[in-house]
Amino acid sequence: MISQFNFPTIIRFGAGVIKELPAYLIKNGFKKPLIATDPNVFELPFFKAIIADLQQAGFEPEIFYDIHKNPVKSDVYKGGDAYDNANCDCIIGIGGGAGLDVARAIALRINHREDLFKYDDLIGGDVYITNDVPVLITIPTTAGTGSEVGRSAIISDDETHQKKILFSPKLLAAIVFADPMLTMELPAFITAATGMDALTHNMEAFLAKNYHPICDGIALEGIKLISESLEKATNNPDIESRSKMLLGSMMGAIAFQKGLGVVHSLAHPLSTLLDTHHGLANAVNIPYGMRFNIEGNEEKFKRIAQTLELKEHTGEAVVQYLFDLNTKINIPHKLSEIGVKIEHIETLADLALADFAHPNNPKPVSREDFKKLYLEAL
Structure with missing residues (x-):
């Protein structure tokens, strides 16, 4: 239709x-x-x-x-x-x-x-x-x-x-x-990486500190649609899963006029320094960035967990969901698996601090925070 x-x-x-x-x-x-x-x-x-x-x-x-x-x-x-x-x-x-x-x-x-x-x-x-x-x-x-x-x-x-x-x-x-x-003939890797990019847009927009309740509602629906469809769209695509992903992607782009956050500031330097695919960079970093944001934002993570229909409505449950989803769609859990080396960390931290996305993160992110997040994900 x-x-x-x-x-x-x-x-x-x-x-x-x-x-x-x-x-x-x-x-x-x-x-x-x-x-x-x-x-x-x-x-x-x-x-x-x-x-x-x-x-x-x-x-x-x-x-x-x-x-x-x-x-x-x-x-x-x-x-x-x-x-x-x-x-x-x-x-x-x-x-x-x-x-x-x-x-x-x-x-x-x-x-x-x-x-x-x-x-x-x-x-x-x-x-x-x-x-x-x-x-x-x-x-x-x-x-x-x-x-x-x-x-x-x-x-x-x-x-x-x-x-x-x-x-x-x-x-x-x-x-x-x-x-x-x-989108039906997209390779599984591209489907997975771009799909995690869309999920990151929705999650970061929902958590962003700016006040925009309309974007919040759109972001939650985007999260729901992507959670219902990304695994199938990657591993066994059909028109329903591809349609939901396309809608969820558009919702993320509409919602992030509210702002993005720490995950995008972790991801952008990987493209700058190592020419990493943007979606893949977000996909690997999102569990670590979301864990960083839990403290002080427990109620918002509860809403995300409810939207994902998780058994436990906590931030840690959301983080575990993200790790599990990456496993299901064959996304690495560690930056070392996508070419990042220990000698890159200092430069990446400098670039992340200068990035435009994290000022809208729900809590401040220092250079030391970025360095710790990169090392945790390495």
């Missing part, structure tokens, strides 16, 4: 909904879309089928896929040049977080031509996002970042790999085509 709901972006959701894309472009008068994706998605059969459908409808889309798995500024500049050179009139982002972040950043770049990082939200750069942006259409192919419903893009500096946030309500997609069929 195909459904439509708005929050605030129009979301077309359901198996086969991707077939509506050509008609949407025609109805809205678009002639030349730029399709931004990543090199892996570019090679997949479903992507080729999307392009074939567009071509059959009379479109000759410009395809841009020269991006890094952790996108950098030069990726965005090259994408903007591709848009200009082909005289494109809209942007379609297809993929996981990398493809969708680059698509959104290209949309910003088209009519905002100063240095991209002038618009970094962490230094108040959102005030310079004053011009219109091209229409952005997003099509998720993983259930992880939820970038399809977001209004921000995380792009790294080419040299330092420091992450910057481009943020503005102008960067919301005009419409999302969320088709769980596009």
Whole structure:
């Protein structure tokens, strides 16, 4: 069944909904879309089928896929040049977080031509996002970042790999085509890692110190949907589990406008220093970060445990659930299993302390705390 709901972006959701894309472009008068994706998605059969459908409808889309798995500024500049050179009139982002972040950043770049990082939200750069942006259409192919419903893009500096946030309500997609069929052939590892990313978004958003009861409710429902579906989606996927994961992922991205926390600040430096997959970095770190947050937040952990339908409604029960879930979906329990070495710890702690996520954590996190957490997880 195909459904439509708005929050605030129009979301077309359901198996086969991707077939509506050509008609949407025609109805809205678009002639030349730029399709931004990543090199892996570019090679997949479903992507080729999307392009074939567009071509059959009379479109000759410009395809841009020269991006890094952790996108950098030069990726965005090259994408903007591709848009200009082909005289494109809209942007379609297809993929996981990398493809969708680059698509959104290209949309910003088209009519905002100063240095991209002038618009970094962490230094108040959102005030310079004053011009219109091209229409952005997003099509998720993983259930992880939820970038399809977001209004921000995380792009790294080419040299330092420091992450910057481009943020503005102008960067919301005009419409999302969320088709769980596009996620059916995801490898088990990607399903597991991106799924744990989505779970981390929901849990950290619920715990974040900012007051936003609407996000709290969305986050709890996201946790519920993911807990019901991630193991099956990873090990024996069907359309129901893939659909629940896609919904839970979107809920996480909506909820984390409230903020994130310590887990993301532990994870981001792994991508910066070691180019670790973001979802995997969150997955390994989340039990340790959640344990750190229990003290002083017992009531919130009780709510999470109730949502997970655990026998004991405690923070430790939630932490054990996370370790057990990682085991079931073949996620390592230790950072040493994903390439982290003892000599990385000091640099990782410095990067984590400088990260943008932990100021919204429900309790303060010092450099010494980060170092202890990394050593505990090592």
